Every structure is written in structure tokens, then in C-alpha cells.
Amino acid sequence: MAQHRTERADAARNRRAVLRATEQLLHEGGGEHVSIDRVAALAGVGKGTVFRRFGSRAGLLQALLEERSRDLRDGIADGPPPLGPGAPVRDRLLAFLDGLGAIAEGNAVLLSAHEQACAEDKYGDPSYRSWHGHLRGLLGEARPDLDAGFLAHALLAVFDGDLIRHMTPPGDPRRFTRSVQQMATALLDGPAQP
Numbered sequence: 355m356a357q358h359r360t361e362r363a364d365a366a367r368n369r370r371a372v373l374r375a376t377e378q379l380l381h382e383g384g385g386e387h388v389s390i391d392r393v394a395a396l397a398g399v400g401k402g403t404v405f406r407r408f409g410s411r412a413g414l415l416q417a418l419l420e421e422r423s424r425d426l427r428d429g430i431a432d433g434p435p436p437l438g439p440g441a442p443v444r445d446r447l448l449a450f451l452d453g454l455g456a457i458a459e460g461n462a463v464l465l466s467a468h469e470q471a472c473a474e475d476k477y478g479d480p481s482y483r484s485w486h487g488h489l490r491g492l493l494g495e496a497r498p499d500l501d502a503g504f505l506a507h508a509l510l511a512v513f514d515g516d517l518i519r520h521m522t523p524p525g526d527p528r529r530f531t532r533s534v535q536q537m538a539t540a541l542l543d544g545p546a547q548p
Contacts, residue, residue: 365407371397372404373421376414377464385467388414412471419468419481422461426453430488443496444542448535450488451509455531458518466515477507485510499547509538 361369375396379388388411394401408414426437435441436449458465472479477486486506494502512534521530 368397368399368403369407369417372399372407372414373418376418380418380463380467384463385415385470388467390414410471412468412475415464415468415471416479416481418464419461419479422457422464423454423481423484426450426457427484429453443492444539447489447492447496447538447542450492451535451538452531454485454513455528455534458513458515459522459527459530462515462518462522464515465513465518469515482510493541496542497544500541505541509534509541512537 372393375393376388378396379392390401390404390408390411393414394404397404404414408417429437430450432438436445437453441449468479469476476482486503489506489509490502493500493505497505518530521533523529
């Protein structure tokens, strides 16, 4: 696969510069402030370089979200328990939600912009597909009597940038994550369905 090729040094440098520029623009003015023209100018690369590498504004935001979630993805596949293989399903689910919540709480503006830019293909987004597949597997194992695919979508639906900002007061920065974990625990502990 192309992803496994070694990236040229200049291409890697340009990629980092473009993603840093995207992040800076998000912090300065939100998702509406991010455009290929602005990113290219701030990163010091040509507009064509950004377009060829990322394809669109949505592609920029997808790549930045993928970068922010790389450690979580690697931890799920190869990390130590409870996030990685070998832990009881409940522990893995709560560890995953803790990791995803930390990403969300630290990147609420990115999630809002990503949601808006990728609205037409939200469910096809690589990060979303990965998170949904992991949740579906865990929920299916823990509660085979329920529709695990739907529940995974329902849990991910609360990872909304505006809700995250609303539920993350300065004095309680992990409130959102704790609330999502409580909701998941309630799902796991609910009565068995016929």
C-alpha cells in the first residue's frame, strides 16, 4: 500500500507544515477560517502541494484528526491493556472512551470543523470508521442482545464539538469524558433484551 512507503524528507516536512498551519488557523478563527489558500500561504507551500496531498478542506481536517488520534489507534491494536488486547471488554470500552474523550476535549474546534466539512460522508471518514468498528466490536461482545452497530453510532454522536465545549468547563476538564463513560456503563449494565 502507498501508506507504507517511506515518505521523502521534503514531503514529510511539507505535510507537517500544512497540518500545523491548519491547526493554527482553526485556533485563530474556527473551521470557517481554514481554506486551502490560507493553509498553503501560512505553511509556505504552493496551493497545488496542499491540494495534491489532501484533496480538499475536508481532507486537511481528516488528516489532522487522524494525526491526533494515531496514538489511540495504535494503542487499540498493539498497546497494553486495558486499551489494548487482553483486558475485559468493559475495561477496554472505558479505556477507549477515555482516550477518545481526551482527544475530543483537546480538539473540540477541530471536531466541529471536521463534522461540518465531512458532513456528506461522515460515516466514511477513516477516523470515524475506525472508532465505530472498535466500539461495535466491544459492544457486540458485551451485549450481543443489542444492536451494537447502532449503539456505536449513538455513542459517537455525542462527540460533537459544540457539546464537548459546553460540557468541558475550565474547573472540570474531564466532565465530558466521565459523562460518556457513565452513559456507556449504563448501556452495559442495562437489562438483557429478548
